[in-house]
Amino acid sequence: MGGFFKSSIGRKVAMALSAFFLMFFLLQHLFINMLSVFSPDAFNEVSHFMGTNPLVQYALQPVLIFAVVFHFVMGFILELKNKKANGVAYARNNGAANSTWSSRNMIYSGLVILAFIVLHFIDFWIPEINTKYIVGDMSGLHNGEFRYYHELVEKFQNPLRVGAYVISFVLLGLHLAHGFTSAFQSMGSTAGRKKNLQAFGKAYSIIVPLGFVIIALFHHLFNNH
Amino acid sequence: MNLTLKIWRQADSSSKGQMVDYKVTEISEHMSFLEMMDVLNEQLVNSGEEPVAFDHDCREGICGMCSMYINGEAHGPDRGVTTCQLHMRMFKDGDTITIEPFRAAAFPVIKDLVVDRTSFERIQQAGGYISVNTSGNTQDANSIPISKHAADEAMDAATCIGCGACVATCKNSSAMLFVGAKVSQYALLPQGQVEAADRVQNMVAQMDLEGFGNCTNTGACEVECPKGISLDNIARMNRELMKAAVK
Incomplete structure (x- = not known):
């Protein structure tokens, strides 16, 4: 088995296995973020659960980090x-x-996604880890209210960040357009x-990135403060 | 037809090659691509120049010898044909045609358009066979029941002529369509089962050793393959290797 x-x-199989995990992760991430458009309270509740549940934090999060780094x-x-x-x-x-453009340029769409993940970590993940595990504040509260929704809206006020997100998601869509069926x-x-499955893959690679784009644009355009 | 040809010239495996321009005139559209090359070579010989070396043998599209990367595609712009079966009617009068050897680190150039494809032979030797007694007491072929479906798929896989167009086309210079076909033609038949695990493991190991790249499923090989070998054969090879790994 070691030789395999x-x-x-x-190695192709290992790439595909990590890809399946990441594609499942994207779907649940989209689902949770979509809540922010429809119900700030629900988004806060779920964010707090995901951010403090030991199974998510100490089991799933390390697996996710491993899958991302490995891929x-x-x-x-x-x-x-x-x-x-x-x-x-x-x-x-x-x-x-x-062959299709997306199948021949997975490394370039992948590099854009990598750059995005670095930005995304600086934006959300590092402050979150800092608040929870360095400062030690697991309450999820700011001035007596859940902080997650406000933090999200705050980030999407900057048009440069929204632009970078939109471009990244277009490249993510192209990566998925080949990656989904390739896996x-x-x-x-x-x-x-x-x-x-070709049709499903096509739908997935359009709907998931588009969903994230809609969330970013929604908070940028309609949630000014 | 009058054509301009841009052809890769390389004296031997150790010299540096380059693209050289040639002109050919009065080419009939009914000629095969290799006949057009013959006209060029006659021209070169008559003027005391070294003719362009290229591989060819049967000129019927079944031996797998002819290669050539024509206008950016293995075996040229036509589908389901080898270079010898490519006809000049696929081109227009006045065209410039770029002709290069099949490129891959595992296919080093021997001379001009001739490349060394013995890496394929070493992969075959690693497991592309079944061990049966052929000393005159062979079993009657019809005594082993084989479904029509499996027989057809095995036959389709076995039509691979090992020309290397898949490798030449692949952006990763992967040999997985070739190896997939060779693994599949036995994996689908009862005679291939006895050595199935060893076969796929040894052939894949040899493929990796030869320095071929990794498949990223672009599907380009399947499009350019003169025999229409399906990408399904790569999936089957992947399954066979996984099966062998957990055996």
Whole structure:
């Protein structure tokens, strides 16, 4: 089994497994953030639960961090290995004749997503970890009220940040447009090449990033203060 | 037709190559691409120049010898054909055609457009066979029941001629369509089951050792494959390797 994950195919499988976890994570993240558009109270409640529940904080969060780091590091390792396998570059190469732009540029869409995650960590994750585990304030309160909704709205007041988020989500959509069905193929399933899952993958790769874009724009445009 | 050809010239594996321009005139649209190359070479020989070296053998699209990366695509712009079956009617009078060898670190150039594809042979030798007694006492083929579905899929996989267009096309220079087809043609049949686990593990190990890249499922190989080998074969190979790993 140890040899399996050292092989080219084993690494593809590992990429796909981390991708499935991340795609599931994105879906629940979108669901929770969507609450902020419809009900600030519900968003606060769920945010507090996610931010203080030991199972989420000490079990799921480390798994998520591992999956994110692994997906990026392995992605880079494979990209470098693939570049090495290329040999001399073609003088003329017509990639568009046989494959989609998103499938050929996963490394670039991935790099934009990486830059986004760095920004996202500075914006939300690091302040959150600081408040909870460095300062030691697990109450989730600010001036007697839940702070989560206000913190979220505050962040989306800056048009530059909203712009960076929107661009990142467009690239995320392109990454998912290939990644969703590709993960099935890597796992040895031909389901990703059948009509139903192709349609589902397309829908997923549009709806999820679009949802995040709508949330960012909603708070920027309609929640001024 | 009058054409301008931009062709990769390289004296041998250790020299540095470069693109060189040539002109050919009065090319019939009914000629195959290789016949057009023959006209060019005749021209070069008559003027005392070194002819362009390129691989070819059967010129019927079944031997897998001809290669060439034509206008940015393996075996040129047509679908489901090898370079020898590509016809000049696919081009227009006055066109400039770029002709390069199949590129991959595992396919080093021997001369001009000829590349060394023995890495494929070493992958085959690692497991692309079944061990049966062929000394005159072979079993009757019809005595082993095989479903029509499996037989068809195995036959489709076995149509791979090992030309290497998949590797040449792949942005990662991955050989997984080739290896997937070779693994599949046995994995689908009862005769292949006995050595199934060893076969896939050894062939994948040899593929990695040869320095081919990793598949990222762009699907370009399937489009450019002259035999229409399906990406399903790569999925099957992945399944076979997973099965072998947990065995």
